[in-house]
Amino acid sequence: MADEVVTTVIREKILKMIKNEKRLDNRNFNEYRNIEINPGIITSADGSAHVSIGNTSVIAGIKIETGEPFPDTPNAGVMTTNVELIPMASPVFESGPPSPEAVEIARVVDRGIRESKMINMEKLSIVKGEKVWIIYIDLHVIDYDGNLFDTCFIASVVALSTAKFPYKKFNLEESANPSVPVEHFPIESTYVKIGNSIMVDPSLEEETIADARLTIAIDENSDIRAMQKGFSGVFKEDEIYKIIANNREINRSIREIIKGKVEVFR
Amino acid sequence: MADEVVTTVIREKILKMIKNEKRLDNRNFNEYRNIEINPGIITSADGSAHVSIGNTSVIAGIKIETGEPFPDTPNAGVMTTNVELIPMASPVFESGPPSPEAVEIARVVDRGIRESKMINMEKLSIVKGEKVWIIYIDLHVIDYDGNLFDTCFIASVVALSTAKFPYKKFNLEESANPSVPVEHFPIESTYVKIGNSIMVDPSLEEETIADARLTIAIDENSDIRAMQKGFSGVFKEDEIYKIIANNREINRSIREIIKGKVEVFR
Amino acid sequence: MADEVVTTVIREKILKMIKNEKRLDNRNFNEYRNIEINPGIITSADGSAHVSIGNTSVIAGIKIETGEPFPDTPNAGVMTTNVELIPMASPVFESGPPSPEAVEIARVVDRGIRESKMINMEKLSIVKGEKVWIIYIDLHVIDYDGNLFDTCFIASVVALSTAKFPYKKFNLEESANPSVPVEHFPIESTYVKIGNSIMVDPSLEEETIADARLTIAIDENSDIRAMQKGFSGVFKEDEIYKIIANNREINRSIREIIKGKVEVFR
């Protein structure tokens, strides 16, 4: 989101506060903004969620169709993730084909879900080698105020957790448990580095002036499943180790928040 | 066609003449320009027509193929309408994908034909639920001097009326009557409002300075089958009623002109 | 390549030297630059070649798939030729869909190969009327210093000569001779006219200031198989006859160079 602009006044205020380990919105470095989760809000979707982190707001919709498997994975289903940075969400977003930013977010979210084996892809097979479920995760970003990676990731995880196979629509026999087979529960967290300070869940202003970005997806065991470094700044090895160490604790509390919301819904 | 430009002199002349219920080309408000109709001019098409209203000139070509029906209408054929505003026709038209103007014309022409049930879509079925005729109406606008809606509509109606199924080409048994099953005969008329005056068949200059536009498609009983209001100006309720009342008489004469041409040809 | 620019100094030097039947790089009018041919360099391709003429450098890769024949040639295979003028090769090339220049080169190369019947297309049939080999010739231009037509043509001919059918990949029974059935050996040569002088194998500078261009593909009997005049300058009839007469001898030596390279490889 290189095109977002922050005034010099704001930039300097952020840099000054950081020296005292404080942030513009008074959070500390390891603190997320308020996370709001509304599962199941779109009835035309097979699974959905509206998730906000602070003012950043994303709607995830899951649509499930049937189709052929890929030739090299004849017994596994298919999953695709798509992010639309629609111009509603920011004055710098433009309509048209997905920007590199949108593609990167979609691919990193997809990797976190896929590599953590959240969905058991083998269970998406309907007729071996011939017919499988195809899951579309569509992320509609409606308000952009920083940290789209995590907002999109949580929205995807919650929407998938609420998703049900549309047996009827495809004239398939209904199952006792129509839920999409969720077997793991990954969490993705994004950090930025400003000067020598590193903080989680960057706001728009922080993201705009940040030197470097790091996104980490971990599973229930805090094992790492996906990573993505971003921006043109650099990390030192021990900065990354420190992020990983901190991240375990931060993710634990977020996992509880999300799981609670999902369980109430299901 | 917001990009067409009219000089202030012309604009003021039009506004002045309108006060005396006259138009730049000396027509009265309920008068069409000269309509020329040449059916069947393109032998590579399955049906065709060259239609001019004044200097506005359109060539309609019908191509008919076979294919699968839509899942929700398994026993009905398929019809698609496409308008190309090629740069040959006006200095403001550009090549590339259809502009919003071209899309609007295509969709309004399509609606007038479809909603009047001009073509019996059920009779386009070849093998129930499996194979149907697909009718392509392609409108090639070659000279633009105002009122594309009506010129395109008449060209479509005439071309369809002359269209024959290409049985041979698709190795199908020939029928005694190979004509496309035309069962109704709709007419579409377009009006513009300039100041408080309303006139049919706008010229380029009138269209360019008009406040609002209204297109109405009616059937043989003068029942309304499709409408489209355009431009940013507004209509009052009774203005619309007046247009509809006038429109019956105007359409009657146009219908006779077209029918005559088509019958001679068939 | 209208966008390439040559300084006035260079232009005048070329024009001056031409008067003495000399060229900027000291070649005479009927002389090619050094031709380098490396067949079979890309193992992920089914056939390949790296060909340079002077500093102009092209990599040709052949990929072969199976598919359906065209309805009007049910017993013949399919061949498509694609040229990418990637921005790596010149400061004036842009990424995106093929430019008119790229399309022209691809089509002229394709015509020379197709019309000389270099590949026996009937022998690409696998199951009569149902399944054929589809040959993709992809030309990746990596350094552009003039005369892409001939460089691309030689690269295509050499790559095709080294190409083998991927029987295994498509679960087809292997043949004793897996080579693509090459039956003829066409050569294509490109001439430019500057003022009244005509010279073969134009350098970048010559191409940029040339008035007219002529490409001729001939077979082993020196019969003409394809021609393409280019640029906005004109030719006189006898200029063309003179080119054709000269061309026989020039092509003979090039044919020997290429054939030698191919035979060593096969």
Next chain:
Amino acid sequence: MEFLVMLMSSEGAVNIPKLINENGLRIDGRTTEQLRDIKIDVGVLKRATGSAYIEWGENKILAAVYGPREAKPRHIQNMYKAVIQCKYNMAPFSVDERKRPGIDRRSTEISKVIAEAIEGAVIVEQFPRASIDVYIEVLQANAGTRCAGLTAASVALADAGIPMKDLIAACAVGKIDGQIVLDLRKEEDNFGQADLPFAMVPKTEDIVLMQMDGHLNEDEFKKAIDLAKKGCKRVYELEVEALKEHYKADMDNTVTDKVINNGR
């Protein structure tokens, strides 16, 4: 509604179901002159200059306004007035069959007629060379999205402080089982005989949007327009309520009045 689904999914002959019962009620229990439930929230997005969210029956739609801002690219600038640019878009998950992302012909046409309707109400002369950009995102669709979207856009324009002659109110009217009814839902649209999307500036009764497809005789058409006007007036009340509700938070109703009377 189960019977409807059955009728639609049985291959072959699709019988038109009964859409108005013996008591004159429609499949969702509404009378012929009744709108679906409508709920409007104002100012729901941070980044947009103005925004609104509307739930209209089972439609869920967001509208956002950016501007007035510099119109880009420059060649679209008009030196006498602001240009109105509108993008109506359906989310891939808003309909039964997943919609592929990107603009299609239907959304191109709807964007055009909505932009023209808005230009009929906004005081565009106040902002030469500028662009006022309206984005309508359909999150869940159930017939009538262009009217619901235009209604939301009108409220978002007010929230953005864009001067208008007055709010625009929109609603569709149609014909089902031979009767003229207000505000078609999906099954009524699919199996009905006519659909007429309509929008006006309620105060002046200026018609800013009107489209129609189906079959109406002249009397039916007049009855339809009459009913559409009644519907728009009710929609207008809901718009004003929503704006008042939103600005009450500022403890000052005069703000709302200022916004919605801004243009005069």
Next chain:
Amino acid sequence: MEFLVMLMSSEGAVNIPKLINENGLRIDGRTTEQLRDIKIDVGVLKRATGSAYIEWGENKILAAVYGPREAKPRHIQNMYKAVIQCKYNMAPFSVDERKRPGIDRRSTEISKVIAEAIEGAVIVEQFPRASIDVYIEVLQANAGTRCAGLTAASVALADAGIPMKDLIAACAVGKIDGQIVLDLRKEEDNFGQADLPFAMVPKTEDIVLMQMDGHLNEDEFKKAIDLAKKGCKRVYELEVEALKEHYKADMDNTVTDKVINNGR
């Protein structure tokens, strides 16, 4: 021609039909050196600066010229001369199988060689920074459309008053049943052994367009060029006639003379 259609539609082996009969006549009755019937109308469109319509056998083609006008986008402007931009396009209904709208590789190449041919005849130096835009629309196609289109474009340029060295005349020549013949029609192109589209400025005999595919030895090639030149000269006569006919309406033949001699 019925026998041809049969041969083409029978699946499997396609036998090449006899294209020249024992009397030396072709399937449409022409001699080997005969053009198809050609009819040219000048000034057929209102909006274009100049225009022409040509019927060439079963080809029906329109050409329009706009300009000289400001070249856009600016980076294509040449400060020493006008740029010639050409779009050759086939209508979806102009061929047997409906052609999807939009530019394909074939029309891209044809547009390029036609633009270059025109630039060889127009006095482009008179209009620095300008663009002269030529649009060719093929409404009905039956082989030889690029030659017919370029011929029509040349007349349209004259109608637009664009100064040229002289009119361009174009026609194809080819080989069928082993003989060199003028102006191939579709079946001759499909089943022949060579096709050579050709265009020149008849007055100077400057060759402005030449393409070839098929199989010609050197003697055949020379014979082909010779025949093509004869064809072009006949086409030129028809062009001049059409322009004279058109300007006769102005009761003043000097106008025509002025137009077609404009450049000198």
Next chain:
Amino acid sequence: MEFLVMLMSSEGAVNIPKLINENGLRIDGRTTEQLRDIKIDVGVLKRATGSAYIEWGENKILAAVYGPREAKPRHIQNMYKAVIQCKYNMAPFSVDERKRPGIDRRSTEISKVIAEAIEGAVIVEQFPRASIDVYIEVLQANAGTRCAGLTAASVALADAGIPMKDLIAACAVGKIDGQIVLDLRKEEDNFGQADLPFAMVPKTEDIVLMQMDGHLNEDEFKKAIDLAKKGCKRVYELEVEALKEHYKADMDNTVTDKVINNGR
């Protein structure tokens, strides 16, 4: 490797093959800490400002640099520094299944992370408003192309005389058969448990690119980073050797030193 191909092509259950044998060697005979063979040629293209060709195992990749030159379109210019634009592209014939020409989502992401990595090493502040354009063409692919491509790009930047903090060196590390190994080849990537592309400025140990997918616990991750760093240091030696070799032709090693120390 025949056994691998068999396993992959048998329909149905795909068993994961043994990737490290009882002697601790991998399927191509390498140890767990060994890079594939790497060969770098400098200055291989005439037109580009700088260029390099790399063979890295079975990967064959070209990199070219153009610039600093005026950034176009103008709105991408930054008045404080050069913008880095990168296009990573795979030739259609570089992979098993022919890749359709054009940009896909994978190459969009790779282009982005490589551009950001390069921006982390180039002294962009020296060239305000300029663009430095890096083109990476994968001619033959066998896993690890983004690291090999970034390495080649770094050498091409040096060849172009672009001032950098120092060369970037890249290589991937991964997990196969439960062990952390350096530089995965295709079969190891397909059947392994993790892949971690990595790049740094060896002199400062600044990490400029890092991505990961798969499954690593914290200890494995640290071991992986450690091994990746070792790999990068070896790659760096090869880069310097290649540059020295190239400039030796100029009979003056000080040139190389100047180039690779240019930024300080």
